[in-house]
Amino acid sequence: MRQLKPDVVEKRKHDLLQWVIHYYIKTSRPVASSVIASESGIDLSSATVRNVLQELEEEGFLHQPHSSAGRVPTDKGYRFYVDYLMGIQRLASGEKEKIERQYRHRVSELDTLLSETSKLLSRASHGAGLVLSTQMRQHALKRLEIIPLGGKNVLAIMVTETGLVRHWPITIPFEASSRNIGVINRFLNDNLRGCCVSDARKVMAERLAELEAEFREVSSLARELLDELGQVVVPEALYIDGADNILVTADDIGDLREVQSLMRLLSEKRALAGLLEEELKLEEGGVRLGGHLTGVRIGSESGIPELAGMSLVSKVYRHKGRPVGVLGVLGSKRMEYSRMLGLVECVSSMVTREIQSWCDEP
Numbered sequence: 001m002r003q004l005k006p007d008v009v010e011k012r013k014h015d016l017l018q019w020v021i022h023y024y025i026k027t028s029r030p031v032a033s034s035v036i037a038s039e040s041g042i043d044l045s046s047a048t049v050r051n052v053l054q055e056l057e058e059e060g061f062l063h064q065p066h067s068s069a070g071r072v073p074t075d076k077g078y079r080f081y082v083d084y085l086m087g088i089q090r091l092a093s094g095e096k097e098k099i100e101r102q103y104r105h106r107v108s109e110l111d112t113l114l115s116e117t118s119k120l121l122s123r124a125s126h127g128a129g130l131v132l133s134t135q136m137r138q139h140a141l142k143r144l145e146i147i148p149l150g151g152k153n154v155l156a157i158m159v160t161e162t163g164l165v166r167h168w169p170i171t172i173p174f175e176a177s178s179r180n181i182g183v184i185n186r187f188l189n190d191n192l193r194g195c196c197v198s199d200a201r202k203v204m205a206e207r208l209a210e211l212e213a214e215f216r217e218v219s220s221l222a223r224e225l226l227d228e229l230g231q232v233v234v235p236e237a238l239y240i241d242g243a244d245n246i247l248v249t250a251d252d253i254g255d256l257r258e259v260q261s262l263m264r265l266l267s268e269k270r271a272l273a274g275l276l277e278e279e280l281k282l283e284e285g286g287v288r289l290g291g292h293l294t295g296v297r298i299g300s301e302s303g304i305p306e307l308a309g310m311s312l313v314s315k316v317y318r319h320k321g322r323p324v325g326v327l328g329v330l331g332s333k334r335m336e337y338s339r340m341l342g343l344v345e346c347v348s349s350m351v352t353r354e355i356q357s358w359c360d361e362p
Contacts, residue, residue: 014084016042016052017061021073021081025334030070075299078311078333082296085338096346099124113163114239117327117351122242124343127331128266130314131239131351132276138324139164141192141200145185146225151175156225160197162319163358170228172221184218188225201226238273240266246310246331258309265306275302276314276326283316283323296341299333309333313340315348319355327351 019040020031033049036042044052053071056062061077064070073081099120114131121129139160146154152175157167176184191207192200204226243266247259265271279295297312313335314328327348329340 012044013052013055014080016040016044016049017056017077017080018084020053020056020062020071021077024072025336028334030065030072032070035070073333075301075333078298078337079296079301082298082311082337082341085341096342099343099346100350113351113354114237114325114327115241117347118239118241121327121329121343121347122245124347125329125331125335125340126242126245126248127329127335127340128240128242128246129327130272130276130312130330131325131327132273132280133164133237133239133325139197141195141197144188144192144200144225144229146170146181146221148176148178148181154181156228158197158229161194162324162355168228170225172224174217174220176217176221180217180221184221184225187218188222197229200229238269238276240269240272243267258306261306262310265304271304271306272330275304275312276328279314279326279328280316280323295328296337311335311337313337313344315344317348317351317355319352324355325351 016036019036019042023031023035023039033046033053036049036053037044037046042049053062056077057064057071060074061080062071063074065072114133118129118131121127121131123129139162141158142161143157143159146156148154149169152172154170154172154176155167156170157165159165188204191204195203204222208222243263246262246266275297282295295312295314297307297314299308299311302310302312307330309332310330311333312328312330314326316323316326318324328344329335331340
């Protein structure tokens with residue numbers, strides 16, 4: 001009996017596994033050996049197909065929901081399929097142009113950009129679009145100043161280099177003159193431009209210590225402003241759009257209780273934000289899940305029980321080459337991985353370019 005070379009046997013097994021997973025993603029029906037024989041076009045006998053399916057099941061790539069049913073992919077099977085697609089994922093050129101046309105509408109603040117990005121990802125993927133902005137404490141300051149409102153009331157305005165804008169009212173202990181307001185604004189921006197928000201108070205305290213006697217009132221105002229700044233810095237923001245799209249694929253998730261748990265997870269956001277924060281830390285550390293630039297978490301790989309029936313495709317976006325946030329698509333494990341990989345790559349590049357364009361403006 002002729003023995004096939006090991007690499008030929010492995011290729012045959014991989015080709016069959018790819019076809020089974022692609023068929024299941026397209027139809028959501030367990031795949032029987034008879035279907036493979038009649039529809040796959042793979043030149044194998046029925047007996048060989050059954051033997052290969054049995055091997056794939058023993059190796060953990062496929063499983064049978066019932067003894068008489070066909071096979072469906074496991075998380076390990078999906079992981080093999082996604083890793084195979086990593087090298088060939090692309091958005092169709094026409095679809096990429098359409099997405100970029102939708103994105104050309106000018107947005108002047110990071111909050112608006114990220115909110116609109118989550119909506120765009122949702123519309124294009126028919127899943128839930130996710131975008132994580134890093135903690136404001138990590139952003140570098142572009143401008144920090146105050147505007148008099150009358151009496152002891154002023155308005156503080158902060159703009160970061162990534163385009164995040166925050167403003168809030170402050171009541172100060174004394175009525176500041178317009179001259180003092182001008183002095184403090186120049187002083188703040190001369191010393192804090194480019195400084196990380198989390199370091200701003202320390203940097204200013206060191207600088208003020210040198211000028212305490214000459215600028216006593218300015219020092220008091222600056223301390224008041226920076227104390228307030230520490231109170232308005234909030235945890236990272238997670239923008240989610242299209243969560244209801246997930247209900248369309250509820251049959252893939254499980255029973256009603258599991259669907260309710262998943263929707264509760266999406267509304268509370270905390271666990272999802274933590275998962276995307278992990279992706280950001282992996283990127284910052286130069287470590288990627290599976291060694292790839294685009295993160296794909298399949299089922300239990302997320303570490304979140306509510307996402308056992310889902311897959312997350314994510315990608316960081318950058319400012320001056322440094323990762324500053326994460327965006328992605330959450331959907332059924334039967335998602336079109338090749339298209340979703342191309343989608344998040346495309347949108348990540350657009351967000352990165354948009355943020356950089358703000359910094360290039362005078």
